[in-house]
Amino acid sequence: MAQRQAQVPSPPELRAKARRPMVPVFRAVLWATIGFVVINAMAAWLDPSPNSPYLPAVGAVAGWFGGLIGWLLGIGGYEHVIRPMFGHPAPVSHSTGWRQYFDFSTNHKVIGTQYLIFSTATFFWAGLIAMAMRFQLMSWRPTIFQYPQNYLNAVGIHGTLMMFTVATVAMIGGLGNYMVPLMIGARETVFPKASGLSIWLVPIGVMTVTMSPLLGNWTTGWRGYEPLAASDGNGMLFYYLGVFALTTSSLIVSLNLTTTIIFKRTKGMTWNRLPIFVWGILTVSLLNIIWLPEIQAAFIISLLDKLIPFNFFNALGQPLGYAELFWLFGHPEVYIVVVPALAMWNELLPVFTRKSLFARPMAVLGLVFVMMLSGMVWAHHMFTNMRFSEMLPFSFFTEMISIPTGFAYLAAIGTLWKSRLRLTTPALLVLMSMFNFLIGGLTGLFLADVPANLQLHDTFFVVGHFHYTIIGGMVFSWMAAMYYWLPKFTGRTYSEFWGKLGAIWVFITFNLTFSNFFILGLRGMNRWVSSYPHYLMSENFWTSIYAFLLGAGFLLNLVHILWAWNAGPKVKENPWEAKTLEWHTSSPPPAKNFDVLPEVVGSFYVYGDQVPEPVAAASQIGGRAPSV
Amino acid sequence: MSDVVIFGILWIVFSVLGELGAKAWVDSAPQGSGPYFGVASNVGLVGVHAFDFLVWVALPIFVFVALMIVFSMVRFHVRKDSPATGDAPAQFRNNKAFVGIWVVASILINVLIWLHPNASGLETVFAAQAPQNNPNALVVDVTARQWEWIFSYPQYHITQSLNAAGQDVLYLPVNRPVKFVLRSYDPFHAYDYQIAVIHGFWIPAFGIKLDVVPGETRQLYLTPTKLTSTEQNPMTRVQCSEVCGPGHPYMEANVHVVTAAQFAAWVKGQQAAGN
Numbered sequence: 048m049a050q051r052q053a054q055v056p057s058p059p060e061l062r063a064k065a066r067r068p069m070v071p072v073f074r075a076v077l078w079a080t081i082g083f084v085v086i087n088a089m090a091a092w093l094d095p096s097p098n099s100p101y102l103p104a105v106g107a108v109a110g111w112f113g114g115l116i117g118w119l120l121g122i123g124g125y126e127h128v129i130r131p132m133f134g135h136p137a138p139v140s141h142s143t144g145w146r147q148y149f150d151f152s153t154n155h156k157v158i159g160t161q162y163l164i165f166s167t168a169t170f171f172w173a174g175l176i177a178m179a180m181r182f183q184l185m186s187w188r189p190t191i192f193q194y195p196q197n198y199l200n201a202v203g204i205h206g207t208l209m210m211f212t213v214a215t216v217a218m219i220g221g222l223g224n225y226m227v228p229l230m231i232g233a234r235e236t237v238f239p240k241a242s243g244l245s246i247w248l249v250p251i252g253v254m255t256v257t258m259s260p261l262l263g264n265w266t267t268g269w270r271g272y273e274p275l276a277a278s279d280g281n282g283m284l285f286y287y288l289g290v291f292a293l294t295t296s297s298l299i300v301s302l303n304l305t306t307t308i309i310f311k312r313t314k315g316m317t318w319n320r321l322p323i324f325v326w327g328i329l330t331v332s333l334l335n336i337i338w339l340p341e342i343q344a345a346f347i348i349s350l351l352d353k354l355i356p357f358n359f360f361n362a363l364g365q366p367l368g369y370a371e372l373f374w375l376f377g378h379p380e381v382y383i384v385v386v387p388a389l390a391m392w393n394e395l396l397p398v399f400t401r402k403s404l405f406a407r408p409m410a411v412l413g414l415v416f417v418m419m420l421s422g423m424v425w426a427h428h429m430f431t432n433m434r435f436s437e438m439l440p441f442s443f444f445t446e447m448i449s450i451p452t453g454f455a456y457l458a459a460i461g462t463l464w465k466s467r468l469r470l471t472t473p474a475l476l477v478l479m480s481m482f483n484f485l486i487g488g489l490t491g492l493f494l495a496d497v498p499a500n501l502q503l504h505d506t507f508f509v510v511g512h513f514h515y516t517i518i519g520g521m522v523f524s525w526m527a528a529m530y531y532w533l534p535k536f537t538g539r540t541y542s543e544f545w546g547k548l549g550a551i552w553v554f555i556t557f558n559l560t561f562s563n564f565f566i567l568g569l570r571g572m573n574r575w576v577s578s579y580p581h582y583l584m585s586e587n588f589w590t591s592i593y594a595f596l597l598g599a600g601f602l603l604n605l606v607h608i609l610w611a612w613n614a615g616p617k618v619k620e621n622p623w624e625a626k627t628l629e630w631h632t633s634s635p636p637p638a639k640n641f642d643v644l645p646e647v648v649g650s651f652y653v654y655g656d657q658v659p660e661p662v663a664a665a666s667q668i669g670g671r672a673p674s675v
Numbered sequence: 676m677s678d679v680v681i682f683g684i685l686w687i688v689f690s691v692l693g694e695l696g697a698k699a700w701v702d703s704a705p706q707g708s709g710p711y712f713g714v715a716s717n718v719g720l721v722g723v724h725a726f727d728f729l730v731w732v733a734l735p736i737f738v739f740v741a742l743m744i745v746f747s748m749v750r751f752h753v754r755k756d757s758p759a760t761g762d763a764p765a766q767f768r769n770n771k772a773f774v775g776i777w778v779v780a781s782i783l784i785n786v787l788i789w790l791h792p793n794a795s796g797l798e799t800v801f802a803a804q805a806p807q808n809n810p811n812a813l814v815v816d817v818t819a820r821q822w823e824w825i826f827s828y829p830q831y832h833i834t835q836s837l838n839a840a841g842q843d844v845l846y847l848p849v850n851r852p853v854k855f856v857l858r859s860y861d862p863f864h865a866y867d868y869q870i871a872v873i874h875g876f877w878i879p880a881f882g883i884k885l886d887v888v889p890g891e892t893r894q895l896y897l898t899p900t901k902l903t904s905t906e907q908n909p910m911t912r913v914q915c916s917e918v919c920g921p922g923h924p925y926m927e928a929n930v931h932v933v934t935a936a937q938f939a940a941w942v943k944g945q946q947a948a949g950n
Binding site: 194195196199264266267268272274275277278279356358361362363366367370400401402403404405406407409431432435438439442443446447449450453456457460461463464465466467468469470478481482485486489492493495496497498499501502504505506569570571573574575576577578579580581582653654655656658 | 678710711712718719721722723724725726729732733736737740741743744747748751752753755759761762763765766767768769770773774777778781782785786788789792793794796797799800801804859860868869870871872873875877879880882883884885886888889890891909910912914915916917918919920921922923924925927
């Protein structure tokens with residue numbers, strides 16, 4: 048790419064004038080608006096109805112696709128994708144500094160940072176919605192949500208955004224995009240343009256889901272259960288479309304990273320030497336590639352069912368068919384959330400214990416077997432409506448999946464034993480994540496047991512269980528990774544005091560909040576309710592207080608990380624004395640990552656005083672030229 | 676003392692203490708139904724006994740891993756200013772005995788808890804669902820609609836049982852099997868096939884729930900084992916457990932489990948009222 052641009056020289060000031068008519072984000076908003084209005088008007092013209100509102104259901108869906116295309120072209124797709132198809136040279140991005148994060152980019156580090164920005168912003172936005180829900184639940188009768196449908200809308204938006212923008216994105220689209228090429232010794236990813244566009248599907252998806260109530264209330268929660276979805280408000284349509292944008296974004300990330308891991312590994316980076324975190328990203332990417340098209344197809348069927356209607360999933364069709372399709376994706380989804388977290392533990396523990404990773408093949412095999420088993424357990428979400436004959440096999444596979452999950456603990460515990468544990472903030476957060484996920488996993492034993500499940504299903508016990516796995520497992524690991532890689536992102540570090548205070552604060556308030564969920568569920572608190580019997584009020588009140596403190600704790604960590612990112616103390620290269628490749632270049636890394644591509648000659652996970660460096664020194668490989 | 680011995684002793688001590696605490700929890704309600712805050716039906720008892728058994732099994736596992744985390748933080752922690760710098764002196768990348776025990780134990784535990792309490796409990800639940808094991812069962816037709824529970828007693832010609840305030844109410848005689856026949860449709864708008872959605876028939880105190888699916892008729896047999904009512908224990912209520920639209924939080928009905936004589940009197944009252 049750089050070579051082709053060099054052949055078309057033009058004075059920089061002319062180029063700047065000709066190619067920057069407007070800030071990309073503003074232009075994208077304008078083009079998206081035009082696309083939406085034009086296509087919606089066309090739909091209204093083709094399908095007129097004297098009684099239809101200005102924004103009919105068909106017009107909203109068609110207009111949305113017009114808006115999507117306008118948005119993607121406006122953000123840079125026009126110059127970077129469409130024009131080059133007709134032989135025009137691809138432009139160089141002019142943005143530098145913070146501006147580049149609001150522009151189209153092909154640099155995987157910029158894209159990774161963009162994913163982290165959108166995931167973090169959405170985490171706090173959807174978290175704010177959770178705070179509103181907890182405020183409502185302080186009282187047994189309506190307070191801020193005057194009507195249950197408003198509350199259920201909030202539940203659905205909170206769950207959808209947290210799932211498809213944070214839990215399955217932050218560590219894959221964010222950290223994966225940023226770190227995987229660095230960790231395998233690559234200068235770029237295989238599909239940089241697709242990757243540069245994929246990130247801009249995220250804000251569209253978030254906006255679509257957030258604004259869905261404008262089309263009409265939807266009350267199904269994040270699962271969009273049929274046949275309720277078909278008779279709910281038209282906001283359902285924007286749920287399908289928003290999730291469609293978000294899952295397409297994740298799908299592109301996964302295709303890009305899988306291809307990059309297969310084809311762009313540097314010399315000596317054999318499969319046996321691949322870092323654990325990269326193994327984690329590879330396994331979840333395969334899960335994404337297998338299961339995201341499945342749920343997208345299910346959502347397209349549901350969307351058409353709602354528009355036409357087909358009666359696929361109501362009493363005339365197969366009401367449980369949607370639930371089967373949803374959970375067929377929905378259970379692998381939870382492993383998409385947690386596998387990068389399990390990988391992160393075993394990535395960080397050897398660094399902070401100064402000890403070789405214990406049973407490394409088991410740690411990798413655990414991730415792979417979780418991936419393979421995850422498609423065989425979905426119906427355990429449906430014990431209350433399945434045939435008796437299905438209960439035994441699905442409970443069997445559900446119990447069995449805890450065996451490979453346990454391998455992550457096996458490796459972590461073996462690494463901790465007789466180590467030299469340096470209790471920095473990232474190490475502390477990994478240990479906290481292990482503790483939280485332990486509770487999340489063990490409460491899963493109770494839910495996998497069918498006789499017990501028939502009581503616990505659809506109660507707050509389940510809500511507690513999956514918040515323990517997702518916040519407790521994934522979000523804590525994500526925070527550990529952010530503190531660990533902060534010196535890599537910025538060349539700066541954080542304050543140990545504030546880092547530890549933030550970690551301990553969220554650990555205590557998280558456990559206070561969500562341990563109460565188990566008891567609430569056992570006492571008969573069911574899900575998706577804005578009002579509940581009076582006897583549950585006192586416990587709900589205190590749970591809400593703890594939840595507000597938890598929200599404040601996350602905010603504290605955010606402020607601290609932002610401060611450290613911009614103004615934290617400068618730190619030396621490789622402050623943790625880690626061995627993986629991302630630490631073998633400057634911090635922050637240069638545009639093409641490595642001046643000289645490193646060569647791997649040993650394992651990253653073997654420690655000891657006599658162990659040679661796993662990476663050959665630059666002088667030894669004789670300065671291989673950059674092959675762009 | 677070596678680390679292994681110290682850890683082993685601590686593990687046993689904390690596990691025993693934990694199991695004592697668990698026993699107090701389990702026994703905090705009759706028949707080991709503490710975790711469910713009491714159970715008032717035969718099938719609910721199967722569920723809570725499974726729950727209890729899993730508490731016994733999960734506790735030592737929880738103590739093992741949680742203690743390992745805390746133990747490492749205390750015992751293997753190196754301070755920043757410590758003279759012990761550099762890599763850990765003990766470097767091992769495998770321990771066949773530990774890995775072998777871990778793998779075998781995790782397989783055995785999982786197979787065990789699948790067989791008992793899961794499969795064994797399910798056999799009990801399945802048997803409790805067999806018509807021949809429920810002689811003289813009281814039939815209650817349960818109709819779920821957006822958003823109301825409607826109870827009919829075909830054996831007593833009660834079409835819709837109501838209390839004095841005109842609310843749907845469920846009366847059951849104690850210790851007599853009940854056959855719930857569950858359907859989801861709207862009898863008041865039977866022409867509209869699109870408004871029936873999935874509901875969940877759940878009486879928390881009975882310890883079991885079953886989804887009510889449009890277009891299907893499902894059956895649930897159980898036997899109430901305690902005299903109770905919503906007024907005495909709010910967990911004795913019919914509560915929709917599957918989200919079914921805006922009215923979902925309010926889709927509940929009061930329950931009364933009464934003696935056979937009281938039930939007969941209540942039936943007479945309903946018939947006299949023309950319900």
